[in-house]
Amino acid sequence: MPDLLLLGTRKGTVIVDRAGGVWRPRPIAHEGIPVCYAARDPRDGMLWASLDHGHWGPKLSRSRDSGATWQDLASVKYPAGARYIKKYLPTPDFDPEAPVGAPEYGDATVYKIWHIAFGSPRQPGRLYAGTIPGGLFVSDDGGDSWNLNRPLWNHESRGGDLFAGDATSENRWHGTPASIDYGVFEPGIHSIIVDPRDPDHLHVAVSTAGVIETTDGGKTWAGRNQGMTNDYMPDPESEWGHDPHFVTACTGQPDHLWQQNHCGVFYSDDGARHWKKVSQPEAGVHFGFPIAVDAQDGRKAWVVPARADSERMAIDGGLFVAQTIDGGQSWRALRNGLPQDNAYDIVLRHGLDVSGDYLCFGSTTGNVYLSEDGGESWRCLGNNFPPVYSVRFG
Amino acid sequence: MPTVEMTGHLYRFFPALEDRVIRVDADSVAEVLRAVNQLAPGFTDYVLDEHGALRKHVSLSINDRILVDRKTLSDRVPDDGTVYIFQALSGG
Numbered sequence: 328m329p330d331l332l333l334l335g336t337r338k339g340t341v342i343v344d345r346a347g348g349v350w351r352p353r354p355i356a357h358e359g360i361p362v363c364y365a366a367r368d369p370r371d372g373m374l375w376a377s378l379d380h381g382h383w384g385p386k387l388s389r390s391r392d393s394g395a396t397w398q399d400l401a402s403v404k405y406p407a408g409a410r411y412i413k414k415y416l417p418t419p420d421f422d423p424e425a426p427v428g429a430p431e432y433g434d435a436t437v438y439k440i441w442h443i444a445f446g447s448p449r450q451p452g453r454l455y456a457g458t459i460p461g462g463l464f465v466s467d468d469g470g471d472s473w474n475l476n477r478p479l480w481n482h483e484s485r486g487g488d489l490f491a492g493d494a495t496s497e498n499r500w501h502g503t504p505a506s507i508d509y510g511v512f513e514p515g516i517h518s519i520i521v522d523p524r525d526p527d528h529l530h531v532a533v534s535t536a537g538v539i540e541t542t543d544g545g546k547t548w549a550g551r552n553q554g555m556t557n558d559y560m561p562d563p564e565s566e567w568g569h570d571p572h573f574v575t576a577c578t579g580q581p582d583h584l585w586q587q588n589h590c591g592v593f594y595s596d597d598g599a600r601h602w603k604k605v606s607q608p609e610a611g612v613h614f615g616f617p618i619a620v621d622a623q624d625g626r627k628a629w630v631v632p633a634r635a636d637s638e639r640m641a642i643d644g645g646l647f648v649a650q651t652i653d654g655g656q657s658w659r660a661l662r663n664g665l666p667q668d669n670a671y672d673i674v675l676r677h678g679l680d681v682s683g684d685y686l687c688f689g690s691t692t693g694n695v696y697l698s699e700d701g702g703e704s705w706r707c708l709g710n711n712f713p714p715v716y717s718v719r720f721g
Numbered sequence: 722m723p724t725v726e727m728t729g730h731l732y733r734f735f736p737a738l739e740d741r742v743i744r745v746d747a748d749s750v751a752e753v754l755r756a757v758n759q760l761a762p763g764f765t766d767y768v769l770d771e772h773g774a775l776r777k778h779v780s781l782s783i784n785d786r787i788l789v790d791r792k793t794l795s796d797r798v799p800d801d802g803t804v805y806i807f808q809a810l811s812g813g
Contacts, residue, residue: 382778382808383734383767399734401763404771436770510777 329682331393331721332697333374334689335362338713340376342394342721343695350697350708356397357388364677367721368445368454373469374721377440377456385440387456389470403456403464403473405435409480410489411460412498416512430486430494435460438509442677444519447526455529457516459506461485463531465545476545484536484550484567499567503534517676518574522581530574530584530599537569538586538599554602558590572616573676576625583625583654587618587676592630594655605655611642612649612658617679617688626654629661629681629702631674631688639673646670648679648686648702664705665696677717689715722746723798725757727806731768735761750781751794753804768806779808 332343332350339357343350361379368375374390378399387400412430439459446453456464456473462480464473481487486494502512518532527544530551537552556563557570570589577583582598591606591613606613611632621627629650634642641647645667647660672690679688686702689695691714696705725743732739738761745756751773758765768779774792775781781788782805783798790796798804 380767382730382776384770384776386766402766402771407772434772436772 329685329720331367332687332708333365333367333376333717333719333721334695334712334715335365335376335677335717336689336693336713336715337361340365340388340394340397341712342374343708352709352712353394355713356390356394362716363439364442364717364719366443366445366717366719370445370448370451371469375443375454375470377443379439385437385458387440387443387470400470403437403440403458405437405462406475408490409435409462409475411435411513412486412489412494414498414502414512414514416502416507416510430498432489435462437462438506438511438513439515441505441515441517442519444521447521447523450526453526455519455521457519457531459503459509459515460511460513461500461516461533461536463516463519463545478546479531479539479541479548482539482548499536500533501535501568503570505534518571520574520576520581520584522576523578524581530576532571532574532586534572535570536567538571538574538584540599551599552602553600554595554604555588555593556590556604563590573618575618575620577620577622579623580625583620585618585620585628587615587630589614589636592618592655594628596625596654603655605651607655607658610649610658610660611647614639615674616676617674619679619681619686621681622683624652627652628655629679629686631679633673640671641673644669644671646672646690646696648688648698648705650702661698661702661705663703664698664707666694675716677719678715680718680720682720685720687718687720689718691715722800723753724803725753725806726803728808730808731764731806734767735764737761738764748797749794750783750788750790750796750798750804753798754794779806781806 330345334341339355343352363379365376376388378386388397390397410432413433442457444455452469454466463476466473483496484499486498500514503515506513520530522528540551571586574586584595586593591604593602594605615633646665647662649658672692684701686698693712695708722744747753
Protein backbone atom coordinates (compact mmCIF):
# COMPACT_ATOMS: atom_id res chain seq x y z
CA MET A 328 0.00 0.00 0.00
CA PRO A 329 1.68 3.24 -1.08
CA ASP A 330 2.05 6.06 1.42
CA LEU A 331 3.79 8.60 -0.79
CA LEU A 332 2.97 10.42 -3.99
CA LEU A 333 5.35 12.58 -5.97
CA LEU A 334 4.01 15.23 -8.30
CA GLY A 335 6.27 16.93 -10.79
CA THR A 336 4.69 20.30 -11.53
CA ARG A 337 5.24 23.56 -13.34
CA LYS A 338 6.20 25.17 -10.03
CA GLY A 339 8.11 22.45 -8.23
CA THR A 340 7.86 19.04 -6.60
CA VAL A 341 4.84 18.26 -4.47
CA ILE A 342 5.10 15.33 -2.06
CA VAL A 343 1.81 13.99 -0.80
CA ASP A 344 1.91 11.76 2.29
CA ARG A 345 -0.70 9.26 3.37
CA ALA A 346 -1.09 9.03 7.12
CA GLY A 347 -4.08 7.65 8.97
CA GLY A 348 -5.87 7.14 5.66
CA VAL A 349 -5.55 10.82 4.75
CA TRP A 350 -3.43 12.13 1.87
CA ARG A 351 -1.89 15.48 2.68
CA PRO A 352 0.44 17.51 0.45
CA ARG A 353 3.56 19.06 1.93
CA PRO A 354 4.69 22.58 1.02
CA ILE A 355 6.14 22.54 -2.46
CA ALA A 356 9.85 21.75 -2.96
CA HIS A 357 11.98 23.25 -5.75
CA GLU A 358 9.71 26.27 -5.50
CA GLY A 359 9.13 27.99 -8.81
CA ILE A 360 11.22 25.54 -10.83
CA PRO A 361 9.46 23.39 -13.45
CA VAL A 362 9.84 19.72 -12.54
CA CYS A 363 9.06 17.48 -15.49
CA TYR A 364 9.47 14.17 -13.65
CA ALA A 365 9.79 13.03 -10.06
CA ALA A 366 9.95 9.50 -8.69
CA ARG A 367 11.23 7.35 -5.81
CA ASP A 368 13.88 4.70 -6.32
CA PRO A 369 12.36 1.57 -4.77
CA ARG A 370 15.83 0.12 -4.13
CA ASP A 371 17.09 2.70 -1.68
CA GLY A 372 14.21 5.13 -1.16
CA MET A 373 16.05 8.01 -2.84
CA LEU A 374 13.72 10.63 -4.31
CA TRP A 375 14.57 12.06 -7.72
CA ALA A 376 13.36 15.12 -9.56
CA SER A 377 14.23 16.38 -13.01
CA LEU A 378 14.43 20.17 -12.91
CA ASP A 379 13.55 21.80 -16.18
CA HIS A 380 15.25 25.14 -15.59
CA GLY A 381 14.49 27.44 -18.45
CA HIS A 382 17.70 29.39 -17.99
CA TRP A 383 20.22 27.40 -16.04
CA GLY A 384 20.04 24.11 -17.92
CA PRO A 385 18.31 20.91 -16.87
CA LYS A 386 19.46 19.45 -13.57
CA LEU A 387 18.73 16.35 -11.56
CA SER A 388 17.97 16.78 -7.90
CA ARG A 389 17.88 13.99 -5.31
CA SER A 390 16.81 13.62 -1.73
CA ARG A 391 18.22 11.01 0.64
CA ASP A 392 15.84 11.94 3.45
CA SER A 393 12.46 11.45 1.82
CA GLY A 394 12.16 15.02 0.66
CA ALA A 395 13.29 16.93 3.76
CA THR A 396 16.31 18.24 1.83
CA TRP A 397 17.36 18.08 -1.81
CA GLN A 398 20.72 18.26 -3.52
CA ASP A 399 21.06 19.38 -7.11
CA LEU A 400 23.58 17.38 -9.10
CA ALA A 401 26.09 18.50 -11.69
CA SER A 402 24.55 18.71 -15.14
CA VAL A 403 24.16 15.63 -17.29
CA LYS A 404 26.39 16.40 -20.26
CA TYR A 405 26.96 15.09 -23.73
CA PRO A 406 30.56 14.09 -24.36
CA ALA A 407 32.66 16.17 -26.72
CA GLY A 408 31.96 15.16 -30.31
CA ALA A 409 28.35 14.10 -29.70
CA ARG A 410 26.52 15.38 -32.75
CA TYR A 411 23.16 14.88 -34.31
CA ILE A 412 21.56 15.59 -37.64
CA LYS A 413 19.44 18.67 -37.21
CA LYS A 414 15.75 18.68 -37.83
CA TYR A 415 14.07 21.91 -38.69
CA LEU A 416 11.39 23.64 -36.73
CA PRO A 417 8.09 23.16 -38.53
CA THR A 418 7.70 26.86 -39.22
CA PRO A 419 5.14 28.18 -41.71
CA ASP A 420 7.81 28.72 -44.37
CA PHE A 421 9.10 25.14 -44.11
CA ASP A 422 8.65 23.43 -47.47
CA PRO A 423 8.31 19.65 -47.10
CA GLU A 424 8.61 19.29 -50.88
CA ALA A 425 11.99 21.00 -51.04
CA PRO A 426 14.83 18.77 -52.22
CA VAL A 427 16.72 17.13 -49.42
CA GLY A 428 20.10 18.75 -49.00
CA ALA A 429 23.19 17.55 -47.21
CA PRO A 430 22.58 16.86 -43.53
CA GLU A 431 23.40 19.64 -41.15
CA TYR A 432 25.00 18.64 -37.88
CA GLY A 433 24.51 20.09 -34.44
CA ASP A 434 26.54 19.66 -31.26
CA ALA A 435 24.38 17.94 -28.70
CA THR A 436 23.24 19.83 -25.64
CA VAL A 437 20.88 18.47 -23.02
CA TYR A 438 17.66 20.48 -23.25
CA LYS A 439 15.49 18.37 -21.00
CA ILE A 440 15.84 15.27 -18.85
CA TRP A 441 12.47 13.79 -19.63
CA HIS A 442 12.52 10.50 -17.77
CA ILE A 443 14.47 8.83 -14.97
CA ALA A 444 14.42 5.04 -14.57
CA PHE A 445 15.93 2.85 -11.91
CA GLY A 446 18.08 -0.19 -12.63
CA SER A 447 17.62 -3.70 -11.36
CA PRO A 448 18.26 -4.44 -7.67
CA ARG A 449 21.09 -6.57 -9.04
CA GLN A 450 22.71 -3.38 -10.32
CA PRO A 451 22.74 -1.04 -7.33
CA GLY A 452 23.59 2.50 -8.36
CA ARG A 453 22.39 1.94 -11.94
CA LEU A 454 20.13 4.73 -13.17
CA TYR A 455 18.91 5.79 -16.59
CA ALA A 456 17.97 9.23 -17.88
CA GLY A 457 16.30 9.98 -21.20
CA THR A 458 16.79 13.38 -22.77
CA ILE A 459 15.78 15.74 -25.48
CA PRO A 460 17.65 15.56 -27.97
CA GLY A 461 17.28 11.80 -27.75
CA GLY A 462 20.14 10.58 -25.58
CA LEU A 463 20.02 7.72 -23.11
CA PHE A 464 22.37 8.37 -20.20
CA VAL A 465 23.47 5.71 -17.74
CA SER A 466 24.89 6.10 -14.25
CA ASP A 467 26.45 3.34 -12.18
CA ASP A 468 27.24 5.43 -9.13
CA GLY A 469 23.82 6.56 -8.03
CA GLY A 470 23.76 9.61 -10.28
CA ASP A 471 27.12 11.19 -9.44
CA SER A 472 28.34 10.64 -13.00
CA TRP A 473 26.58 9.82 -16.26
CA ASN A 474 27.63 8.36 -19.57
CA LEU A 475 25.87 8.55 -22.89
CA ASN A 476 24.87 5.19 -24.33
CA ARG A 477 26.71 5.52 -27.62
CA PRO A 478 25.28 2.52 -29.50
CA LEU A 479 21.81 4.04 -29.31
CA TRP A 480 23.07 7.55 -30.03
CA ASN A 481 25.05 6.17 -32.99
CA HIS A 482 22.21 3.94 -34.20
CA GLU A 483 21.84 3.60 -37.94
CA SER A 484 18.32 4.98 -37.63
CA ARG A 485 19.94 8.28 -36.56
CA GLY A 486 22.60 8.46 -39.24
CA GLY A 487 25.25 6.22 -37.72
CA ASP A 488 28.35 7.12 -35.75
CA LEU A 489 28.64 10.88 -36.04
CA PHE A 490 31.55 10.87 -33.58
CA ALA A 491 33.54 9.21 -36.35
CA GLY A 492 32.45 11.38 -39.25
CA ASP A 493 29.57 12.18 -41.52
CA ALA A 494 26.31 10.30 -41.60
CA THR A 495 26.39 6.83 -43.08
CA SER A 496 22.62 6.38 -43.11
CA GLU A 497 19.47 8.43 -43.09
CA ASN A 498 18.23 9.99 -39.87
CA ARG A 499 14.80 8.46 -39.26
CA TRP A 500 14.23 10.11 -35.89
CA HIS A 501 12.00 13.14 -36.05
CA GLY A 502 11.53 15.96 -33.61
CA THR A 503 8.95 16.15 -30.87
CA PRO A 504 6.83 19.27 -30.42
CA ALA A 505 7.83 19.04 -26.76
CA SER A 506 11.24 20.31 -27.86
CA ILE A 507 9.94 23.49 -29.45
CA ASP A 508 9.99 25.21 -26.05
CA TYR A 509 13.78 25.02 -26.31
CA GLY A 510 13.85 26.50 -29.80
CA VAL A 511 14.69 23.21 -31.50
CA PHE A 512 12.83 20.34 -33.14
CA GLU A 513 14.63 17.27 -31.86
CA PRO A 514 13.57 13.85 -30.58
CA GLY A 515 13.19 12.88 -26.94
CA ILE A 516 13.36 9.71 -24.86
CA HIS A 517 10.44 9.70 -22.43
CA SER A 518 10.00 6.02 -21.54
CA ILE A 519 12.70 3.67 -20.23
CA ILE A 520 11.67 0.18 -19.15
CA VAL A 521 14.05 -2.22 -17.42
CA ASP A 522 13.01 -5.88 -17.56
CA PRO A 523 12.84 -7.14 -13.96
CA ARG A 524 13.94 -10.60 -15.18
CA ASP A 525 17.04 -9.39 -16.98
CA PRO A 526 18.84 -6.10 -16.29
CA ASP A 527 20.40 -6.18 -19.76
CA HIS A 528 16.98 -6.09 -21.39
CA LEU A 529 15.52 -2.62 -21.89
CA HIS A 530 12.91 -0.94 -24.00
CA VAL A 531 13.03 2.79 -24.61
CA ALA A 532 10.46 4.89 -26.42
CA VAL A 533 11.23 7.95 -28.46
CA SER A 534 9.10 10.78 -29.71
CA THR A 535 9.32 10.73 -32.61
CA ALA A 536 10.86 7.43 -33.67
CA GLY A 537 9.22 4.52 -31.85
CA VAL A 538 10.13 1.72 -29.47
CA ILE A 539 13.69 0.39 -29.39
CA GLU A 540 14.97 -2.67 -27.55
CA THR A 541 18.31 -3.92 -26.32
CA THR A 542 18.90 -7.43 -25.00
CA ASP A 543 22.62 -7.05 -24.36
CA GLY A 544 22.80 -4.21 -21.89
CA GLY A 545 22.78 -1.45 -24.47
CA LYS A 546 25.48 -2.71 -26.83
CA THR A 547 23.00 -3.15 -29.69
CA TRP A 548 19.51 -1.78 -30.28
CA ALA A 549 16.69 -2.71 -32.64
CA GLY A 550 13.37 -1.06 -33.48
CA ARG A 551 10.27 -2.81 -32.17
CA ASN A 552 7.43 -1.16 -34.03
CA GLN A 553 5.86 -3.97 -35.97
CA GLY A 554 2.10 -3.65 -35.93
CA MET A 555 2.26 0.01 -35.10
CA THR A 556 0.31 2.19 -37.45
CA ASN A 557 0.93 5.85 -37.92
CA ASP A 558 -2.12 7.35 -39.55
CA TYR A 559 -0.53 10.65 -40.48
CA MET A 560 2.56 9.27 -42.20
CA PRO A 561 2.77 8.58 -45.93
CA ASP A 562 3.46 4.94 -45.01
CA PRO A 563 1.46 4.18 -41.86
CA GLU A 564 3.43 0.99 -41.30
CA SER A 565 6.84 2.60 -41.62
CA GLU A 566 9.41 1.13 -39.26
CA TRP A 567 10.25 4.56 -37.84
CA GLY A 568 8.51 7.84 -37.27
CA HIS A 569 6.10 6.63 -34.60
CA ASP A 570 5.15 8.84 -31.72
CA PRO A 571 4.52 6.71 -28.66
CA HIS A 572 3.39 9.11 -25.98
CA PHE A 573 4.25 6.72 -23.19
CA VAL A 574 5.21 3.06 -23.04
CA THR A 575 5.06 0.88 -19.95
CA ALA A 576 5.27 -2.80 -19.06
CA CYS A 577 3.76 -5.10 -16.47
CA THR A 578 6.27 -5.79 -13.70
CA GLY A 579 5.00 -9.33 -13.12
CA GLN A 580 4.56 -10.12 -16.82
CA PRO A 581 7.23 -8.01 -18.52
CA ASP A 582 6.34 -9.25 -22.01
CA HIS A 583 3.08 -7.36 -21.71
CA LEU A 584 3.74 -3.82 -22.90
CA TRP A 585 1.34 -0.99 -23.49
CA GLN A 586 1.54 2.31 -25.23
CA GLN A 587 -0.70 5.31 -25.65
CA ASN A 588 0.04 6.90 -28.94
CA HIS A 589 -1.10 9.65 -31.27
CA CYS A 590 -2.91 7.06 -33.32
CA GLY A 591 -4.43 4.81 -30.70
CA VAL A 592 -3.73 2.52 -27.79
CA PHE A 593 -1.39 -0.35 -28.62
CA TYR A 594 -0.70 -3.57 -26.72
CA SER A 595 1.89 -6.29 -27.05
CA ASP A 596 1.94 -9.59 -25.20
CA ASP A 597 5.18 -10.79 -26.76
CA GLY A 598 7.74 -8.28 -25.54
CA ALA A 599 7.01 -5.63 -28.21
CA ARG A 600 7.81 -7.97 -31.08
CA HIS A 601 4.30 -7.31 -32.33
CA TRP A 602 1.93 -4.54 -31.41
CA LYS A 603 -1.82 -4.68 -31.73
CA LYS A 604 -4.07 -1.66 -31.92
CA VAL A 605 -6.66 -1.96 -29.19
CA SER A 606 -8.34 1.42 -29.41
CA GLN A 607 -12.08 1.68 -29.08
CA PRO A 608 -12.86 5.10 -30.57
CA GLU A 609 -16.61 4.72 -30.06
CA ALA A 610 -15.88 4.46 -26.33
CA GLY A 611 -13.52 7.42 -26.49
CA VAL A 612 -10.41 5.26 -26.12
CA HIS A 613 -8.03 6.38 -28.80
CA PHE A 614 -6.03 9.55 -28.24
CA GLY A 615 -4.28 10.46 -25.02
CA PHE A 616 -0.90 10.63 -23.34
CA PRO A 617 -0.51 8.46 -20.22
CA ILE A 618 -1.01 4.74 -19.72
CA ALA A 619 -0.61 2.51 -16.67
CA VAL A 620 -0.59 -1.26 -16.36
CA ASP A 621 -1.27 -3.48 -13.39
CA ALA A 622 1.86 -4.87 -11.71
CA GLN A 623 0.61 -8.45 -11.78
CA ASP A 624 -1.87 -8.82 -14.62
CA GLY A 625 -0.45 -7.70 -17.95
CA ARG A 626 -3.88 -7.56 -19.57
CA LYS A 627 -5.14 -4.90 -17.16
CA ALA A 628 -4.44 -1.27 -18.05
CA TRP A 629 -5.79 2.25 -17.68
CA VAL A 630 -5.71 5.32 -19.89
CA VAL A 631 -7.05 8.86 -19.53
CA PRO A 632 -8.61 9.50 -22.94
CA ALA A 633 -8.70 12.90 -24.55
CA ARG A 634 -10.43 14.37 -27.53
CA ALA A 635 -8.38 14.08 -30.66
CA ASP A 636 -4.98 15.30 -31.45
CA SER A 637 -6.19 18.68 -32.57
CA GLU A 638 -8.02 19.54 -29.32
CA ARG A 639 -6.32 17.67 -26.48
CA MET A 640 -8.81 17.98 -23.67
CA ALA A 641 -11.39 15.87 -21.87
CA ILE A 642 -14.06 14.46 -24.16
CA ASP A 643 -17.33 16.45 -24.10
CA GLY A 644 -16.31 18.17 -20.87
CA GLY A 645 -16.41 14.93 -18.88
CA LEU A 646 -13.22 13.55 -17.39
CA PHE A 647 -12.87 9.76 -17.23
CA VAL A 648 -10.38 6.96 -16.94
CA ALA A 649 -10.83 3.92 -19.17
CA GLN A 650 -9.88 0.47 -17.95
CA THR A 651 -9.39 -2.80 -19.74
CA ILE A 652 -8.95 -6.16 -18.02
CA ASP A 653 -8.76 -8.27 -21.17
CA GLY A 654 -5.80 -6.91 -23.10
CA GLY A 655 -7.77 -4.13 -24.73
CA GLN A 656 -10.59 -6.21 -26.20
CA SER A 657 -13.03 -4.13 -24.19
CA TRP A 658 -12.84 -0.89 -22.26
CA ARG A 659 -14.94 0.49 -19.46
CA ALA A 660 -15.24 4.18 -18.58
CA LEU A 661 -14.66 4.94 -14.90
CA ARG A 662 -16.28 8.27 -14.02
CA ASN A 663 -17.44 7.98 -10.42
CA GLY A 664 -16.10 11.00 -8.56
CA LEU A 665 -14.63 12.70 -11.62
CA PRO A 666 -16.11 15.95 -12.97
CA GLN A 667 -18.56 15.37 -15.80
CA ASP A 668 -19.36 18.97 -16.70
CA ASN A 669 -17.08 21.71 -17.93
CA ALA A 670 -13.90 19.70 -17.46
CA TYR A 671 -11.21 20.46 -20.00
CA ASP A 672 -8.26 18.74 -18.38
CA ILE A 673 -5.45 17.04 -20.25
CA VAL A 674 -3.19 14.54 -18.51
CA LEU A 675 0.34 14.41 -19.85
CA ARG A 676 2.43 11.30 -20.51
CA HIS A 677 3.84 10.82 -17.02
CA GLY A 678 0.70 12.07 -15.30
CA LEU A 679 -0.92 8.73 -14.35
CA ASP A 680 0.34 5.98 -12.06
CA VAL A 681 -0.90 2.78 -10.45
CA SER A 682 0.23 0.95 -7.34
CA GLY A 683 -1.94 -2.01 -6.39
CA ASP A 684 -5.49 -0.72 -6.10
CA TYR A 685 -4.26 2.87 -5.94
CA LEU A 686 -4.43 5.04 -9.03
CA CYS A 687 -3.64 8.72 -9.30
CA PHE A 688 -3.50 11.25 -12.09
CA GLY A 689 -2.87 14.96 -12.36
CA SER A 690 -3.75 17.37 -15.15
CA THR A 691 -2.29 20.52 -16.58
CA THR A 692 -5.29 22.29 -15.07
CA GLY A 693 -3.81 21.50 -11.66
CA ASN A 694 -6.39 18.92 -10.64
CA VAL A 695 -5.21 15.72 -8.96
CA TYR A 696 -7.51 12.74 -8.54
CA LEU A 697 -6.94 9.56 -6.57
CA SER A 698 -8.64 6.19 -6.50
CA GLU A 699 -8.11 3.55 -3.86
CA ASP A 700 -10.22 0.89 -5.55
CA GLY A 701 -8.66 0.36 -8.93
CA GLY A 702 -10.43 3.30 -10.51
CA GLU A 703 -14.00 2.44 -9.53
CA SER A 704 -14.30 5.66 -7.55
CA TRP A 705 -12.24 8.81 -7.40
CA ARG A 706 -11.68 11.71 -5.08
CA CYS A 707 -9.95 14.98 -5.58
CA LEU A 708 -6.67 15.67 -3.78
CA GLY A 709 -6.73 19.29 -4.87
CA ASN A 710 -7.78 21.64 -7.64
CA ASN A 711 -5.13 24.28 -7.28
CA PHE A 712 -1.88 22.53 -7.92
CA PRO A 713 0.36 24.00 -10.60
CA PRO A 714 0.08 22.28 -13.99
CA VAL A 715 1.01 18.66 -13.30
CA TYR A 716 3.64 16.99 -15.47
CA SER A 717 4.19 13.73 -13.60
CA VAL A 718 2.55 11.59 -10.94
CA ARG A 719 4.37 8.68 -9.33
CA PHE A 720 3.64 6.64 -6.23
CA GLY A 721 6.60 6.22 -3.91
CA MET B 722 40.30 43.33 -11.00
CA PRO B 723 36.90 43.14 -12.70
CA THR B 724 33.74 43.01 -10.61
CA VAL B 725 30.95 40.51 -11.15
CA GLU B 726 27.28 41.27 -10.57
CA MET B 727 24.57 38.70 -11.09
CA THR B 728 20.87 38.12 -10.87
CA GLY B 729 19.70 37.24 -7.38
CA HIS B 730 18.21 34.03 -8.79
CA LEU B 731 21.68 32.52 -8.84
CA TYR B 732 22.18 33.16 -5.12
CA ARG B 733 19.54 30.54 -4.49
CA PHE B 734 21.88 27.91 -5.85
CA PHE B 735 25.10 29.58 -4.73
CA PRO B 736 24.43 31.33 -1.43
CA ALA B 737 28.18 31.77 -0.91
CA LEU B 738 28.10 34.46 -3.60
CA GLU B 739 25.44 36.59 -1.93
CA ASP B 740 26.13 39.70 0.12
CA ARG B 741 29.69 40.07 -1.05
CA VAL B 742 31.62 41.99 -3.63
CA ILE B 743 32.91 39.57 -6.24
CA ARG B 744 36.22 40.67 -7.74
CA VAL B 745 38.25 38.26 -9.80
CA ASP B 746 41.62 38.30 -11.47
CA ALA B 747 40.65 37.85 -15.12
CA ASP B 748 41.05 39.38 -18.58
CA SER B 749 38.27 37.68 -20.51
CA VAL B 750 34.72 36.59 -19.84
CA ALA B 751 35.82 32.95 -19.94
CA GLU B 752 38.39 33.67 -17.24
CA VAL B 753 35.86 35.61 -15.19
CA LEU B 754 33.45 32.68 -15.17
CA ARG B 755 36.19 30.20 -14.39
CA ALA B 756 37.18 32.35 -11.44
CA VAL B 757 33.62 32.56 -10.16
CA ASN B 758 33.42 28.80 -10.49
CA GLN B 759 36.42 28.57 -8.16
CA LEU B 760 34.51 30.57 -5.59
CA ALA B 761 31.30 28.59 -6.11
CA PRO B 762 31.97 25.15 -7.61
CA GLY B 763 29.30 24.21 -10.13
CA PHE B 764 28.53 27.81 -11.06
CA THR B 765 29.50 27.42 -14.72
CA ASP B 766 27.12 24.46 -15.03
CA TYR B 767 24.30 26.95 -14.59
CA VAL B 768 25.37 29.58 -17.05
CA LEU B 769 27.26 27.51 -19.66
CA ASP B 770 26.27 24.44 -21.62
CA GLU B 771 28.44 21.35 -22.10
CA HIS B 772 30.35 23.07 -24.91
CA GLY B 773 31.27 26.03 -22.77
CA ALA B 774 28.85 28.33 -24.59
CA LEU B 775 26.60 30.74 -22.73
CA ARG B 776 23.20 29.10 -22.23
CA LYS B 777 20.56 30.33 -24.60
CA HIS B 778 18.45 32.23 -22.09
CA VAL B 779 21.31 33.71 -20.12
CA SER B 780 22.54 37.18 -20.92
CA LEU B 781 25.89 38.65 -20.02
CA SER B 782 27.34 42.09 -20.52
CA ILE B 783 30.67 43.75 -19.91
CA ASN B 784 29.70 47.11 -18.49
CA ASP B 785 26.93 48.18 -20.91
CA ARG B 786 28.12 46.08 -23.85
CA ILE B 787 26.39 42.75 -24.49
CA LEU B 788 28.71 39.77 -24.86
CA VAL B 789 29.63 39.17 -28.49
CA ASP B 790 31.32 35.77 -28.39
CA ARG B 791 28.73 33.58 -26.73
CA LYS B 792 30.55 30.42 -27.85
CA THR B 793 34.02 30.76 -26.44
CA LEU B 794 33.56 33.86 -24.25
CA SER B 795 36.68 35.51 -25.57
CA ASP B 796 35.42 39.09 -25.05
CA ARG B 797 37.96 41.11 -23.10
CA VAL B 798 37.08 42.54 -19.72
CA PRO B 799 38.81 45.76 -18.62
CA ASP B 800 40.45 45.71 -15.24
CA ASP B 801 37.97 48.23 -13.87
CA GLY B 802 35.01 46.71 -15.70
CA THR B 803 31.92 44.94 -14.39
CA VAL B 804 30.49 41.74 -15.78
CA TYR B 805 26.73 41.46 -15.35
CA ILE B 806 25.01 38.06 -15.55
CA PHE B 807 21.26 38.02 -15.86
CA GLN B 808 18.46 36.11 -17.54
CA ALA B 809 15.25 36.75 -19.40
CA LEU B 810 12.21 35.73 -17.38
CA SER B 811 8.82 35.63 -18.99
CA GLY B 812 5.44 33.96 -18.79
CA GLY B 813 3.89 32.30 -15.76
